[in-house]
Amino acid sequence: MKKIKLIIIREYLVRVRKRSFIIMTFLGPILMAALMIVPIWLAQNADESASIGVVDESGIFLESFAQTENIQVSFLDESIAEAKANFGNSGFDVLLYIPKTELNVPEKGILYSNKQPSIIIKSFVEDNMKRQVESLKLSTSGIDENVLRSIKTSISLTTIKIQDDGTEKKTFTEVSMVLGLFSGILIYFFIFIFGSQVMRGVIEEKTNRIVEVIVSSVKPFQLLMGKIVGVALVGLTQFLLWIILTAALFMLFKMGFGDSLQLDSSAMMGNSAQAKEMMEGQMNMGAAKAFEMISSINFGVMIFSFLFYFLGGYLLYSALFAAIGAAVDNETDTQQFMLPVTIPLILAIVVAQMVIQNPEGPISFWFSIIPFTSPIIMMIRIPFGVPYEEILLSVVLLIAGFVGAVWLAGKIYRTGILMYGKKVTYGELWKWIRYKG
Amino acid sequence: MEALFRAERVNKSFTGHQALKEVSIEVPEGSIFGLLGPNGAGKTTLIRIINQITAPDSGSILLRGKPLQREDVFRIGYLPEERGLYKKMKVGEQALYLAQLKGLSRAEALKRLREWFTKFEIENWWNKKVEELSKGMQQKVQFIVTIVHQPDLIIFDEPFSGFDPINVNLLKSEILNLKAQGSTIIFSTHNMASVEELCDHIVLINKAQTILKGSVQEIKQAYKSDTFEADLTGLQMPASDIRLNGYEILGIEETLEGISRIRVRIATGESPNTLLKSLLQYGELHGFREIIPSMNDIFIQRVNEDKARI
Numbered sequence: 001m002k003k004i005k006l007i008i009i010r011e012y013l014v015r016v017r018k019r020s021f022i023i024m025t026f027l028g029p030i031l032m033a034a035l036m037i038v039p040i041w042l043a044q045n046a047d048e049s050a051s052i053g054v055v056d057e058s059g060i061f062l063e064s065f066a067q068t069e070n071i072q073v074s075f076l077d078e079s080i081a082e083a084k085a086n087f088g089n090s091g092f093d094v095l096l097y098i099p100k101t102e103l104n105v106p107e108k109g110i111l112y113s114n115k116q117p118s119i120i121i122k123s124f125v126e127d128n129m130k131r132q133v134e135s136l137k138l139s140t141s142g143i144d145e146n147v148l149r150s151i152k153t154s155i156s157l158t159t160i161k162i163q164d165d166g167t168e169k170k171t172f173t174e175v176s177m178v179l180g181l182f183s184g185i186l187i188y189f190f191i192f193i194f195g196s197q198v199m200r201g202v203i204e205e206k207t208n209r210i211v212e213v214i215v216s217s218v219k220p221f222q223l224l225m226g227k228i229v230g231v232a233l234v235g236l237t238q239f240l241l242w243i244i245l246t247a248a249l250f251m252l253f254k255m256g257f258g259d260s261l262q263l264d265s266s267a268m269m270g271n272s273a274q275a276k277e278m279m280e281g282q283m284n285m286g287a288a289k290a291f292e293m294i295s296s297i298n299f300g301v302m303i304f305s306f307l308f309y310f311l312g313g314y315l316l317y318s319a320l321f322a323a324i325g326a327a328v329d330n331e332t333d334t335q336q337f338m339l340p341v342t343i344p345l346i347l348a349i350v351v352a353q354m355v356i357q358n359p360e361g362p363i364s365f366w367f368s369i370i371p372f373t374s375p376i377i378m379m380i381r382i383p384f385g386v387p388y389e390e391i392l393l394s395v396v397l398l399i400a401g402f403v404g405a406v407w408l409a410g411k412i413y414r415t416g417i418l419m420y421g422k423k424v425t426y427g428e429l430w431k432w433i434r435y436k437g
Numbered sequence: 438m439e440a441l442f443r444a445e446r447v448n449k450s451f452t453g454h455q456a457l458k459e460v461s462i463e464v465p466e467g468s469i470f471g472l473l474g475p476n477g478a479g480k481t482t483l484i485r486i487i488n489q490i491t492a493p494d495s496g497s498i499l500l501r502g503k504p505l506q507r508e509d510v511f512r513i514g515y516l517p518e519e520r521g522l523y524k525k526m527k528v529g530e531q532a533l534y535l536a537q538l539k540g541l542s543r544a545e546a547l548k549r550l551r552e553w554f555t556k557f558e559i560e561n562w563w564n565k566k567v568e569e570l571s572k573g574m575q576q577k578v579q580f581i582v583t584i585v586h587q588p589d590l591i592i593f594d595e596p597f598s599g600f601d602p603i604n605v606n607l608l609k610s611e612i613l614n615l616k617a618q619g620s621t622i623i624f625s626t627h628n629m630a631s632v633e634e635l636c637d638h639i640v641l642i643n644k645a646q647t648i649l650k651g652s653v654q655e656i657k658q659a660y661k662s663d664t665f666e667a668d669l670t671g672l673q674m675p676a677s678d679i680r681l682n683g684y685e686i687l688g689i690e691e692t693l694e695g696i697s698r699i700r701v702r703i704a705t706g707e708s709p710n711t712l713l714k715s716l717l718q719y720g721e722l723h724g725f726r727e728i729i730p731s732m733n734d735i736f737i738q739r740v741n742e743d744k745a746r747i
Contacts, residue, residue, distance in 0.1 A: 014526065
């Protein structure tokens with residue numbers, strides 16, 4: 001045990017002191033914060049000003065377009081041919097042409113411009129035309145617009161989970177989706193990043209030949225375990241630092257930008273009136289709802305299961321990565337063995353989308369039980385609530401999975417680290433697994 | 438002398454070939470034991486078995502008469518032929534780590550390493566990264582790490598490769614020092630000159646089997662071929678006309694200006710004095726000695742004979 005401790009300490013210190021670790025530690029939260037902040041910031045500054053020239057042959061849209069601060073609309077009193085000819089020096093960004101149609105309400109328009117018009121302009125024109133046409137149709141059918149508006153209903157569905165002890169708990173499906181997907185993807189990255197660190201560590205020891213000195217002092221298995229545990233601690237350290245730094249950064253940003261942030265974030269949803277309505281509705285509920293949403297998350301369970309599934313998945317995969325590292329002579333040879341190991345991981349990310357849509361379905365069930373994918377998929381499912389017996393099954397299988405993987409990897413590792421200059425095949429690996437002593 | 442280390446009838450096979458076949462060695466305490474053999478003979482496998490890196494299929498490995506235990510790795514020091522260090526780690530830190538893996542406490546390891554670094558005059562390397570050192574410098578560090586825990590049994594696999602002659606001498610004297618202090622050393626090399634210089638006993642392994650073993654002195658005696666060599670000057674006749682009655686002349690060559698070196702074989706059991714007397718009539722005698730075969734010759738001869746056997 002004393003030796004494993006020594007190895008763990010070395011593996012840990014060597015990596016934590018590395019410049020790349022320090023850079024990643026600071027870059028990670030900055031990237032994460034940027035992911036949250038940049039879209040908001042962009043939305044705030046993306047207000048594009050445009051002027052639209054309209055040639056309306058139908059004559060029903062005249063002055064019906066809602067002017068906004070950024071979009072100027074001018075109705076032109078010329079034919080489309082003239083307007084097109086003058087377009088170059090008219091100063092308009094786009095030219096909207098609404099032709100006369102046989103029907104009494106036109107449903108078509110043509111946008112002319114010298115560059116692709118932005119989605120904002122397009123949806124602005126569509127919304128305005130649609131509103132005008134709709135109100136026209138309503139009045140021709142004899143329906144009062146006010147009556148219609150009063151009929152429009154927005155259903156608000158509150159989801160409440162009846163827990164086993166009979167108490168009720170409000171749930172928020174969207175929150176569960178985001179949270180589940182985020183933690184699942186985080187586990188995916190962590191397994192990849194730190195699993196391949198283990199692999200590179202093994203390759204380093206093998207290629208610089210220090211491994212022979214070390215295995216004359218400790219058993220190969222001790223070296224393998226020391227390395228895996230050491231790197232796991234590096235991962236946990238980085239994770240912890242990220243959480244602290246991200247929280248700190250976000251706080252800092254919030255203080256700096258203040259309240260304007262919340263209101264302007266509606267701009268993210270584009271200009272559609274419906275979206276605006278929805279956003280405003282949400283805003284009215286405001287802080288109380290946000291607080292309720294956040295408190296609906298069971299952070300204890302989330303953090304505990306994240307740690308378990310991260311460690312379980314990491315142990316399983318890092319052992320396999322270590323075996324790959326031991327089997328090859330240098331990093332470029334790893335490709336042929338990497339593929340089968342990474343396929344389940346990538347598959348998990350691919351089915352993640354389906355799992356979010358239907359966290360109780362058979363795909364979700366099986367992928368969250370099989371140890372190769374369960375760290376990611378079960379993590380996605382957990383915010384939705386998973387029956388205890390399924391969690392138990394998945395936990396037991398994951399533990400069995402990594403014990404098996406470590407055992408198997410230990411066998412390959414033991415032989416592989418002392419084998420040089422041999423092109424290793426799968427048949428060869430199988431032989432190594434069967435070697436005794 | 439009591440054998441410190443003994444391997445008895447060791448067999449080891451890998452899929453497809455046998456690496457060791459009924460190999461037995463016996464290393465007397467306080468001696469230097471040469472483990473010789475051509476490439477691929479099975480030396481490294483034997484060394485790995487001694488270091489418990491691999492286990493033999495059959496046979497016993499005894500240290501001081503007791504089967505080798507896991508804790509015995511603390512009593513063995515091993516300098517592999519293919520050796521390296523962590524390139525990005527600092528020299529001192531790394532030496533400390535490796536010494537602690539060999540069971541030394543941190544304080545003890547630090548104290549002893551400081552002593553060795555001073556002795557080798559490399560104190561100022563302590564905080565350098567390994568990648569900043571030359572290959573020879575790295576090997577010095579490796580040498581120190583191998584012996585810092587004062588093992589009873591030290592295994593050197595080609596310790597001199599990569600060293601310049603000055604450092605080779607430094608290392609040789611350190612190895613002899615270790616021997617004088619009572620360490621037992623297994624020494625594997627292809628450099629036969631250093632075998633003659635250092636080794637007390639040897640074993641020669643070829644194609645997984647022992648083909649020769651014993652003390653260096655005895656082996657050399659056994660491989661003498663009753664051949665003598667004489668340096669003569671002032672020859673009365675052309676060297677090629679020399680006829681020594683009853684003796685087989687193996688060769689005559691002119692070594693320096695006017696000195697002819699004649700190699701002659703006498704019949705087994707015959708006194709060299711008779712040969713000496715008959716040589717004197719041809720010229721002035723400057724030298725006369727028996728040719729003792731070098732370990733190099735014996736190595737080549739035995740391995741070639743073995744090849745013929747198979």
